[in-house]
Amino acid sequence: MKKIGYYLLFLGVMACGSGASNTSETKKSPNAFEVIYKSTYNGLPQKKYYVIDNNEDLKVLFSQMKEDQVPAIDFKDSNVVVLNMGQKNTGGYDVYPEKILDEGNTIVLTIKEVSPGPGDMVTTALTNPVCVVKVNSKKEIIIK
Template identity: 35%
Template sequence: MKLCSIIVLLFIGCSSQKKIVADKVTKSGASEIVFEQLVQSSVGGYEHPQIKVFKEQKALEETFGYINSFRKPGFPIPSKIDFSKETVVAVFMGQKNTGGYAVSVQEVIELDGKVKVFIEEKSPGKKDMVTMAITQPFCVVKINTSKEIIFEKRVVK
């Protein structure tokens, strides 16, 4: 009987925890916005650093066509995006001469009516052992907003 009670409490605790994350308010009074990472890879991005914000399916499909031209099978193209409520963002770090580089979206907040996306770029240290290969790190995320987005980079070494 006690075991059943513990299991029920665990399920209730897990489901409510997701809701708290979505409604979380930061110390600065900003609201966190839910986002989902769709793709992250170190191969197949663009040669030059860039950020692409997608507000329509056709442009998203064109970018995935480019990304997938380097791999078989390719990444599935997200098709269930409601662009009236959601935005897709792709962050490309540009071409690097070695492995050990990565880019990701760490946090998305809304403050004063604007959405701020925090991008984290990781680079290998001078003494780190890395793959000797050309890489093009990138990530693609879906953000639950259709508002204007501004970006801030955080560099981690």
């Protein structure tokens, strides 16, 4: 009898919804972005988050990062977002895309910045965290 009670309780809990409804145009976009380059040391000294929409600017970026191989990107249907944290005095820093939302006319790319906590064991070298992200859309990109 206890098993039946637990089973019914489980079904009751599973049947309950939050009651929230998402009727707006905002949609999560699976496979909407891809990290094409990430480094702890090869970023640029100044903090800057920006969009690249052509091969020439992408080549310049990779040249500035002292990288010989530039990824092949079809800019007819994609853009590239550069997340450059700037120079840091220690390790333990990171930046990466957390989620991407299609809001109709725009794409909202939410990023996550990671910093070392007090007392964390980190390298004492200068670092320049950078993450380069291919976004599979030509819509305007808002970086949050």
